[in-house]
Amino acid sequence: MKKAVLWILMAGLLVSAFGVASAQESPIRVGSKQFTEQIVLGQIIVAALEDAGLDVVDRTNLGGTQVNRDALVNGEIDIYAEYTGTALYNYFNDVPWYDIPHEAYGHRVLGYSLVSSLDAAINDLVWLAPTPANNTYAFAVTSAFAEENDVYSVIDMADYVNDGGFVYLATGDEFAQRPDGIASFEETYGFDLTDDQLLIISNATPAQTEQALNEGANDVNFAMAYATDGALMAYNFVVLEDPFGAQPIYAPTPVIRGEVIRANPEIAGILNPIFRALDNVTLQTLNAEVEVEGLNPADAVRAWLQESGFIGN
Amino acid sequence: MIAFLGGCFASFGFFFLPVIEVKPNRLASGLPVGLLEIPGDMRYLLLFLLALTPVLLAFMGDRNRRGWALAAVGNLIVILTLYLPALAGSAYLVGAEALFEAGTRISNPRILSSAAIAFGLAGGGVVLFAGLLDLEGCGVPRLVRGLAGAVGALVVVAMLAGGTLDVYSIMVEYHSRGEALALRFLEHIVFVLVALAAGLIVGIALGLWASRDAKAEDAILYTVGIIQTIPSLALFGILLVPLARLGDLHFLSLARDWLLLAAIALAAALALRRLHTRLPERARQFSLVAVFILALIPLSLLAVLIIAFGFEVALTVLTTSELALLRSVTGLALILFLILISTGKRLDLERKLPQYRRWRFLPLFAAALGALLLLAQGAGRLLGNSELAELTIRDFGVSGIGTAPAIIALTLYSLLPLVRNTYAGLKNIDPAIIDSGKGMGFTAAQSFFRIELPLAFPVIMAGVRNAAISLVGIAAVASIIGAGALGDFILLGVNSTSIDQILLGTVPAVLLAVIMDAGLKVLESLLTSPGIRQA
Numbered sequence: 001m002k003k004a005v006l007w008i009l010m011a012g013l014l015v016s017a018f019g020v021a022s023a024q025e026s027p028i029r030v031g032s033k034q035f036t037e038q039i040v041l042g043q044i045i046v047a048a049l050e051d052a053g054l055d056v057v058d059r060t061n062l063g064g065t066q067v068n069r070d071a072l073v074n075g076e077i078d079i080y081a082e083y084t085g086t087a088l089y090n091y092f093n094d095v096p097w098y099d100i101p102h103e104a105y106g107h108r109v110l111g112y113s114l115v116s117s118l119d120a121a122i123n124d125l126v127w128l129a130p131t132p133a134n135n136t137y138a139f140a141v142t143s144a145f146a147e148e149n150d151v152y153s154v155i156d157m158a159d160y161v162n163d164g165g166f167v168y169l170a171t172g173d174e175f176a177q178r179p180d181g182i183a184s185f186e187e188t189y190g191f192d193l194t195d196d197q198l199l200i201i202s203n204a205t206p207a208q209t210e211q212a213l214n215e216g217a218n219d220v221n222f223a224m225a226y227a228t229d230g231a232l233m234a235y236n237f238v239v240l241e242d243p244f245g246a247q248p249i250y251a252p253t254p255v256i257r258g259e260v261i262r263a264n265p266e267i268a269g270i271l272n273p274i275f276r277a278l279d280n281v282t283l284q285t286l287n288a289e290v291e292v293e294g295l296n297p298a299d300a301v302r303a304w305l306q307e308s309g310f311i312g313n
Numbered sequence: 314m315i316a317f318l319g320g321c322f323a324s325f326g327f328f329f330l331p332v333i334e335v336k337p338n339r340l341a342s343g344l345p346v347g348l349l350e351i352p353g354d355m356r357y358l359l360l361f362l363l364a365l366t367p368v369l370l371a372f373m374g375d376r377n378r379r380g381w382a383l384a385a386v387g388n389l390i391v392i393l394t395l396y397l398p399a400l401a402g403s404a405y406l407v408g409a410e411a412l413f414e415a416g417t418r419i420s421n422p423r424i425l426s427s428a429a430i431a432f433g434l435a436g437g438g439v440v441l442f443a444g445l446l447d448l449e450g451c452g453v454p455r456l457v458r459g460l461a462g463a464v465g466a467l468v469v470v471a472m473l474a475g476g477t478l479d480v481y482s483i484m485v486e487y488h489s490r491g492e493a494l495a496l497r498f499l500e501h502i503v504f505v506l507v508a509l510a511a512g513l514i515v516g517i518a519l520g521l522w523a524s525r526d527a528k529a530e531d532a533i534l535y536t537v538g539i540i541q542t543i544p545s546l547a548l549f550g551i552l553l554v555p556l557a558r559l560g561d562l563h564f565l566s567l568a569r570d571w572l573l574l575a576a577i578a579l580a581a582a583l584a585l586r587r588l589h590t591r592l593p594e595r596a597r598q599f600s601l602v603a604v605f606i607l608a609l610i611p612l613s614l615l616a617v618l619i620i621a622f623g624f625e626v627a628l629t630v631l632t633t634s635e636l637a638l639l640r641s642v643t644g645l646a647l648i649l650f651l652i653l654i655s656t657g658k659r660l661d662l663e664r665k666l667p668q669y670r671r672w673r674f675l676p677l678f679a680a681a682l683g684a685l686l687l688l689a690q691g692a693g694r695l696l697g698n699s700e701l702a703e704l705t706i707r708d709f710g711v712s713g714i715g716t717a718p719a720i721i722a723l724t725l726y727s728l729l730p731l732v733r734n735t736y737a738g739l740k741n742i743d744p745a746i747i748d749s750g751k752g753m754g755f756t757a758a759q760s761f762f763r764i765e766l767p768l769a770f771p772v773i774m775a776g777v778r779n780a781a782i783s784l785v786g787i788a789a790v791a792s793i794i795g796a797g798a799l800g801d802f803i804l805l806g807v808n809s810t811s812i813d814q815i816l817l818g819t820v821p822a823v824l825l826a827v828i829m830d831a832g833l834k835v836l837e838s839l840l841t842s843p844g845i846r847q848a
Contacts, residue, residue, distance in 0.1 A: 034793065035808045061801055062714065063793035067553065071795070074557035076714045207340075211810040215342060231809075234340040234418050291809055293420040294339040296490045 027055035028260060028267075031062045031077035035205055036291045037135060037228060037283065041081035041252055043301040044274060051311035052270050065090070073123050078260045079267075083135060084108075085250035087115040089180060095122065105180065105248035108134075112251065124258035129272035133228055133280045136247040137175055139185075139240040140210060140225035146238040153241035157222075158191040167197045169222040170212040172204035180248055188246035207231055207291075228280050230287030252278070274310050315446065316383050319439030320367030323390055326432020327361045332398045334425040335405045336482065337417050339811060343425050344412055351401045360393050364433065367440045380447030381461075387441025388465035394433030395469060395478060398426070402480045423482040425812065441465065483820070486813035493801070498821050499631055501798040504791065505784045505829065507624045508720055511616070512727030512780060517773070519728070520735025521761075533732065541729040545787055548722045549794045556721075557713030559617075564704035571611055578608040618709055620724065621717040625710035626691035636690055643683030650676040651839065719791035719798075726787050727780040734776025738769025767842040774837040778830055785826040789818065 028049060032042030042060035049056045059077050062068055065086060071077045088100055088111055095118065104110045108130075116127035139157060146152055151160050161167055175181040176198055186192055199220055201208060206226045213223035214235045225232060225239060232239060254271050261267055282304075289300040305311045327348045334343030351357045366386055373379040402424035405412070409422040441462060448458050472478050479488070487494065523533040559567075581604045589597050630636060653676065696708060711717045742765055750760045792800030802818030805811075 031795070034805055039805070059714070059795050061792070061805055062795040066550070067714065067794055070553050071557070071714045074554060074713055075561065076553075076557050076712055205808045207808060207810045211340075231340050234338050236417060291811070292338045292340055292418065294423075294485060294489050294811075294813075296492075 027057045028079065028264070029057045029059050029077045031068050031071055031080035032060035033065060033068055033080075034061055034063055035207070036230060036297075037226070037252070037287050038081065039297045040283070040286050040290060040301060041254075043297045044278075044305065045079060045081065045254060045271065047298065047302050047305055048270050048274055048311060049267065051305075052266065054264065054267070072125065072255065072257065075257065075259075079254055079256040081252045082255045083250035083252055084111045084115055084130060085136065085180075085248040087119070087255075088248065089178070091115075092118050092122075106245045108249045108251065111249055112253070119255070120258070126256050126258055126261050128254045128256060128268055129275050130251040130253040131275045131278040131283070132251070133278055133283045134249050134251055135226050135228040135280075135283070136242075136250045137181065138225050138227045138242060138247070139169070140213065140223045140232060140237040141221065141240065142213065143236050143238050145221055151240065152238060153243060154185060154189050154246065155243065157240055158189040161191040161193065166219075167193065167222060168199055168218065168220050169193065169197060169224070170199045170201060170204070170209040170217075170220045171224040172206075172209065173200050173202050175224050176200050185242075185246045188244050210235060210237065213237070228283045228287060230284055230289070230291040233284070233288045234292040252283075274305070274308075277308060277310075314371065314443075316367040316440050316443035317371040319387070319436045319443060320364060320371070321436075322439065323364035323394075323433045323436025324361060324368075326429040326436065327364055330428040330432060332427055332429040332433075333402050333405075334427050335402070335409065335412060336423050336425055337409065337413050337419045338421060339423070339482075339486075339813065340809075341417065345427060346401070346405070348398075348429060356397055357401065360390075360397055360433075363393065364390055364436060367443070371443075376447050377451040377453075380444050380451060380453070383440055383444030383447060384461045385444075387437050387439075387444055388461075388468075390437030390440060391434055391465035392468050392472075394430055394437060395426075396472065398430060399424070399478050399480050406480065421485070423485045423813075424480050425482045437465070482813040483816045486811075486817050490814075491817060494817065494821070496632065497797055497799050497801055497818075498825070500628065500796075501785070501788055501822065501825060503624060503627050503631065504716075504719065504723060504788045504796070504798055505781060505825075507620060507627060508723035508727055508784055508788075509777065509781055511620045511623075511720070511724045512731050513777065515616075515724070516728050516731025516776075516780075517735050520732045520773075521739065523732065523736045524739040530736075534736065537728045537732045540725050545722060545726070545790045546793065548725070549718055549791070552718035552721060553713040553794065555713075556711060556717055560705065560707035560712040560717075562706045563702075564706060564709070565702060567614075567706055571614060574607075574611040574614075578604065578611060581607050617717070617721060618706070618711060620720050621710040622692075622695075624716050624720050625695055626688055628716075629694050630687045630691040633691070633694060636687060639683055639687055639690070643680050643687060646676045646680035646683060650674075650680060654839065714795040716796050718794055719788070719796035723784055723788060723791070727784055730776040730779040730783070731773075734772050734779070735769065738772030739765055741772070742768050768845065770841055771837065771845070774833065774841075778833045778837075781829050781833060782826045785822055785829065789822060 030042055030045045030049070032038040039060055042058075046056050046058050046060065062071065062077070062080075068077070068080050069082070069091065072080060085105065088105055092098070092100060092115075098118065100114060101110075104114050112127065112130050119125040119127060139154065141151060149156075149160055149165065151157050169182075171182065182193060182198075199212065199218055201212070204224075206224055206229055209220075209223040210225055210229070210231050212218070212220045214237075223237075225237070227239060252275070254275060256267065286300055286304060289295045290297045302311070306313055330347070331345030332348045332351075334345050336343035348357050348361060363386065367383060370379060370382050370386065373382070406422055406424065409419055413419060445458050445462050448461070473484075478484055519533050519537070523530045585600055585604050589600070592600065630640070695710070696704065746768070747760060747764060750764045755763065788798050789800035789803050791798055792804045799818040799822045802814050803822075806814030806816075806818065
């Protein structure tokens with residue numbers, strides 16, 4: 001009996017190993033970080049490439065920034081949408097032969113051309129056309145608070161803080177500590193928040209800080225937010241304007257491995273017009289549809305792509 | 314007494330806490346509504362009074378009657394706790410616009426089940442449990458008790474399937490993005506089982522080693538303890554890059570290198586075996602360690618490959634629709650075998666029907682044959698489309714993101730309870746029993762398989778159950794490296810503060826942990842040697 005089992009096993013393995021022998025083109029693996037806007041962007045890429053008849057593997061909802069970047073550089077995924085600002089700040093600090101000039105952070109074209117050329121030279125990654133959107137960090141307050149204290153921009157906020165108004169700001173640790181985070185606002189608009197005025201939530205996404213503001217937990221009255229966040233609509237919040245551009249530009253842009261775009265050059269032609277059409281309002285609307293109304297991301301994205309004529313029905 | 318507590322619990326919840334929250338959209342927090350605030354209907358008051366009845370019933374004298382009454386009330390509380398608020402919720406949703414202040418964005422409003430529902434379900438469950446305890450005391454057969462206990466759950470399942478409870482936000486969430494839930498649930502199960510199987514092999518070996526070798530004892534127990542303290546986030550991150558490099562390798566070249574490494578290790582081991590009596594003490598220890606490290610590399614490579622490939626094959630086998638027939642035949646054969654074994658033990662058929670003994674293992678052979686065919690099919694499906702020279706390790710499921718790092722990490726995390734319990738189980742055997750085995754002429758292997766393993770088995774199984782439940786929890790974190798499983802819902806839900814989405818992943822995970830524990834308990838009672846089974 002043992003022998004018979006062994007024979008069956010051998011036969012099965014042989015059949016399977018030499019059953020069909022034809023190499024096929026590897027599918028395109030699409031990644032994304034683990035929050036709503038990234039899922040939306042990832043699903044846009046998936047839907048557009050699938051509609052063009054390409055073989056796509058949906059690896060969206062992958063993890064944090066570092067996991068996606070490592071996966072892309074190491075060839076575990078082929079494409080995902082990254083923000084120009086994130087790349088400028090994080091990915092080229094250990095490049096010994098080039099220092100990123102300070103003015104690149106707030107400059108849309110300069111920032112994009114720098115990250116795209118550096119990534120092409122170092123990692124053989126290609127940055128496709130960027131969106132006109134800017135998903136940068138911002139401060140959010142409730143509309144009641146904005147009306148009462150007449151705070152609609154960071155200039156107003158600086159006045160409010162300097163007049164000794166009560167501030168308790170819910171923020172993630174990254175935004176609180178990075179030089180381009182709160183510190184950059186403070187420098188540009190001339191105010192200073194002490195540590196007692198910050199509620200620092202480790203690893204918090206804007207969704208969590210916004211919820212803290214909405215619930216009024218711990219008397220929070222300001223919250224870190226993303227400018228394109230869909231939840232802002234749900235909570236009836238006001239996003240404070242940043243007229244002096246204290247924040248770098250975070251334009252979502254699909255980044256693809258060089259190998260893959262050379263094998264499928266048509267991808268650029270498919271994705272570029274779509275991402276050029278994704279401005280702040282469009283992105284915020286899509287985010288809100290998913291996050292606030294609870295639509296399935298794939299359905300929401302497909303509906304928008306069809307409406308805009310990017311994909312067929 | 315228990316029923317008294319359950320009744321108090323449920324009625325406390327209904328009186329003081331909100332039953333439902335009416336949410337204007339998916340994110341914004343809702344308007345809490347208490348059970349007694351729901352206007353214009355006596356049914357909600359009745360539910361409150363129903364929750365109070367166990368408090369009175371607890372003082373009833375006749376135990377049999379009390380048991381039946383409590384079981385009925387418990388089931389009714391469970392059913393109505395879900396059903397009535399759902400009705401009220403639908404009524405609230407019709408006029409949702411009027412409930413909220415102007416300017417609130419109302420889109421896709423829904424009903425969040427609130428604290429009182431949890432209290433009601435828990436209280437109802439406790440009352441039911443008390444009733445079943447009473448019935449057990451009166452000698453009501455087990456089957457009848459089981460049926461009485463399952464009525465509430467069955468009705469709830471029927472209501473879920475029938476769409477009666479669709480108004481709850483978790484069901485809204487399920488309908489909008491739950492299409493992957495079944496697959497993610499399956500992934501979660503296979504994750505835990507594959508990691509558990511791999512951990513079991515390594516863990517028992519290490520536990521055996523630790524119990525036999527006093528020198529290695531501390532080192533092994535400390536090492537598995539330290540592994541347990543590494544945060545899972547860090548472990549997943551560390552594994553990404555080396556596994557990605559490994560995945561890039563071509564299968565053939567890795568196979569060649571592996572054979573080379575294995576041959577070197579084997580040769581070194583053989584040479585050491587020849588030489589070690591002649592070497593001085595220090596050199597002998599040093600060379601032992603060197604050979605061990607040499608052997609560790611090919612062994613761990615092989616383990617990683619087998620585990621990762623095993624997961625991919627298992628998932629392919631379970632999800633491929635063409636294999637449904639083979640799958641069900643194999644499963645039926647396995648179940649048949651288990652039934653035959655358990656009835657055989659109970660009825661002692663072997664004595665009455667001598668020929669039964671011979672056929673008893675036939676279903677097991679059928680199941681094994683089916684499993685082998687399934688494995689071959691799964692492997693064929695995964696590798697069938699590529700040429701041998703083109704195959705990379707990634708085709709075998711080893712890559713920096715996805716299942717491979719997740720399974721490796723889970724296997725490592727399962728080691729602590731498995732090694733500890735194996736060690737404790739083996740260490741606590743009375744040496745006199747082993748000695749008596751020796752006296753009967755048992756070889757070392759016979760002594761292990763016939764004396765030590767059966768005696769240590771209950772302790773080892775306790776470790777397995779422990780490991781299984783903790784793995785169900787840790788497997789949720791694997792989503793951060795793209796491994797899927799239920800963490801996809803939980804982590805995305807946490808990141809977007811959507812309670813509904815978190816619950817959509819959490820409720821199945823909790824159910825899985827409970828079911829897995831119960832299943833392993835049954836397995837334990839089936840496999841425990843009859844000689845040491847507790848009466």
